[in-house]
Amino acid sequence: MAGIPVHVSPTWFIVAAVITYWGEPLVTDYLPDLGNGAYVVAFGFAVLLYLSVLVHEFGHALTARAFGLPVRGITLHFLGGYTEIERESPTPGRDLVVSAAGPILSLALGGLGLLATEAVDGDVLRFLVWELAVANVVVGVFNLLPALPLDGGHMLRAAVWRFGGDENRGTVVAARAGQVLAGLVLVMPFVLSGGRPTLFGVIWAGLVAALMWSGATQALAVGRMRARLPRLDTRRLARRAAPVAPDLPVSEALKQANQAGVTSLVVVDSAGRPTGLVMEAAVAAIPEQRRPWVSVAQAARSLETGMVLSLDVSGDSLLRAMRETPASEYLVVDEHGRVYGVLATTDVDAALAAR
Numbered sequence: 237m238a239g240i241p242v243h244v245s246p247t248w249f250i251v252a253a254v255i256t257y258w259g260e261p262l263v264t265d266y267l268p269d270l271g272n273g274a275y276v277v278a279f280g281f282a283v284l285l286y287l288s289v290l291v292h293e294f295g296h297a298l299t300a301r302a303f304g305l306p307v308r309g310i311t312l313h314f315l316g317g318y319t320e321i322e323r324e325s326p327t328p329g330r331d332l333v334v335s336a337a338g339p340i341l342s343l344a345l346g347g348l349g350l351l352a353t354e355a356v357d358g359d360v361l362r363f364l365v366w367e368l369a370v371a372n373v374v375v376g377v378f379n380l381l382p383a384l385p386l387d388g389g390h391m392l393r394a395a396v397w398r399f400g401g402d403e404n405r406g407t408v409v410a411a412r413a414g415q416v417l418a419g420l421v422l423v424m425p426f427v428l429s430g431g432r433p434t435l436f437g438v439i440w441a442g443l444v445a446a447l448m449w450s451g452a453t454q455a456l457a458v459g460r461m462r463a464r465l466p467r468l469d470t471r472r473l474a475r476r477a478a479p480v481a482p483d484l485p486v487s488e489a490l491k492q493a494n495q496a497g498v499t500s501l502v503v504v505d506s507a508g509r510p511t512g513l514v515m516e517a518a519v520a521a522i523p524e525q526r527r528p529w530v531s532v533a534q535a536a537r538s539l540e541t542g543m544v545l546s547l548d549v550s551g552d553s554l555l556r557a558m559r560e561t562p563a564s565e566y567l568v569v570d571e572h573g574r575v576y577g578v579l580a581t582t583d584v585d586a587a588l589a590a591r
């Protein structure tokens with residue numbers, strides 16, 4: 237729709253069935269003459285509810301696109317929907333507007349519905365419009381709660397980022413709020429019913445709380461990871477390496493490395509161009525007494541294009557480069573293309589994992 241892929245998860249059909257089944261008695265309460273037609277009205281409500289969730293998601297998608305942020309698609313699932321936006325380097329202001337657009341549309345739909353309730357004719361239509369208006373107000377208000385992964389959480393994050401100057405602190409504050417809200421949602425059916433909740437209420441609250449908790453916890457992990465990205469300084473993390481000829485015995489190469497005070501070996505051709513990396517694990521697997529008879533080329537991995545990193549690739553771009561060409565070791569070259577050292581994936585992992 238409007239150039240944006242819209243996916244409907246199969247879980248939606250489960251929820252449509254649940255709303256139809258549990259909604260029928262409610263409909264019958266208001267419209268006792270309908271008989272089995274109450275199921276049709278309840279199902280109609282489920283469809284209209286999802287159409288208004290779609291409007292909400294389009295609020296996010298279209299504002300994101302207006303700001304030039306690529307929108308990957310909209311997915312409708314069992315508890316609502318989400319819009320996938322690539323927010324590589326947004327500003328807090330843009331993030332705030334994109335996040336607010338969804339709930340504002342929901343509240344607008346709700347307001348319009350409440351006004352229209354008086355104007356429409358027919359009991360069934362009036363009932364549907366009123367229920368839908370209330371549902372949209374609830375969706376709008378709930379999503380404005382300042383807790384990740386809700387829209388209000390994104391808005392809180394953007395506000396802390398804008399006024400505190402720190403994007404990661406914004407993420408941590410909003411994600412913690414999300415974890416607290418998940419706990420509150422879980423006890424809500426007990427509070428609202430005076431300690432005697434319905435099974436339906438408990439299951440529903442449990443699902444919402446689980447989704448909130450996992451979203452908030454995931455946001456927290458991503459925030460922590462991003463805060464550690466400056467540690468990924470290739471110049472600092474790379475182990476200095478000694479160049480060795482391919483036919484050099486492993487024992488001799490290790491002796492040279494030891495004398496040069498380096499821990500890594502790079503195989504170079506007769507012109508001094510790097511052709512391979514001596515793998516630490518491969519060397520360790522060769523018994524001590526065999527090392528004088530094994531050449532370094534036999535313990536080396538030949539260089540592929542993605543395995544050569546330049547010194548200035550750091551942080552986020554380093555992670556991306558490593559993801560594109562997974563390897564245990566990478567050759568690091570300086571600005572002149574000369575061997576600088578070897579970057580071990582274990583060192584990068586350790587830098588990210590350290591407290």
Ligand SMILES: [Zn+2]
Pocket residue numbers: 292293296338339379387
């Ligand atoms: Zn939203």
